[in-house]
Amino acid sequence: EPEVTQTPSHQVTQMGQEVILRCVPISNHLYFYWYRQILGQKVEFLVSFYNNEISEKSEIFDDQFSVERPDGSNFTLKIRSTKLEDSAMYFCASSHGTSGSSTDTQYFGPGTRLTVL
Amino acid sequence: RKEVEQDPGPFNVPEGATVAFNCTYSNSASQSFFWYRQDCRKEPKLLMSVYSSGNEDGRFTAQLNRASQYISLLIRDSKLSDSATYLCVAGPRGNKLVFGAGTILRVKS
Numbered sequence: 001e002p003e004v005t006q007t008p009s010h011q012v013t014q015m016g017q018e019v020i021l022r023c024v025p026i027s028n029h030l031y032f033y034w035y036r037q038i039l040g041q042k043v044e045f046l047v048s049f050y051n052n053e054i055s056e057k058s059e060i061f062d063d064q065f066s067v068e069r070p071d072g073s074n075f076t077l078k079i080r081s082t083k084l085e086d087s088a089m090y091f092c093a094s095s096h097g098t099s100g101s102s103t104d105t106q107y108f109g110p111g112t113r114l115t116v117l
Numbered sequence: 118r119k120e121v122e123q124d125p126g127p128f129n130v131p132e133g134a135t136v137a138f139n140c141t142y143s144n145s146a147s148q149s150f151f152w153y154r155q156d157c158r159k160e161p162k163l164l165m166s167v168y169s170s171g172n173e174d175g176r177f178t179a180q181l182n183r184a185s186q187y188i189s190l191l192i193r194d195s196k197l198s199d200s201a202t203y204l205c206v207a208g209p210r211g212n213k214l215v216f217g218a219g220t221i222l223r224v225k226s
Contacts, residue, residue, distance in 0.1 A: 091161070
């Protein structure tokens, strides 16, 4: 069964450093997402991406964050200058998207645990 | 008011029990509804979509009441492997999913 993959599984970084989290969505999917989950809290939407551009973003997704699809398979989340409060699990997700709708099922990757020291 | 509200639990039930979870959502524009399951420190995994007509998948039954903005999940004949956090999810028009904080289920032998 196809699945979303993410690397690395755990990233430790110093405050102020840049990190790039990588995802490979399911191959025939058209919509890509990033969510985060701070320990003990709910899963929160960060951003969605379709047709090589951001289609929606939350208030969490400020200028420190950016997303990119550098090639035909990878989807990345960059945090330019990490803060302590960026420590969380970051989940990538993808959905097929039929008839221009993105409200079909989203499949999640295993996550990257980001620890900012 | 939280966009998606759930009772955090935990619900501690014996094997074989029937357990029900409820959830309310505040955005009447929500278009799609799901139950996801999350094991400790793992990714959310889709359990089932929720439709207005109600739907069943084996031991799991989901119901949606749009008028009351209320979603439910019923688990029959609970197994030890059902122990997890159950996430109620609403999808407003657009791309994002809005998650509830989750309900913890512990099934004990």
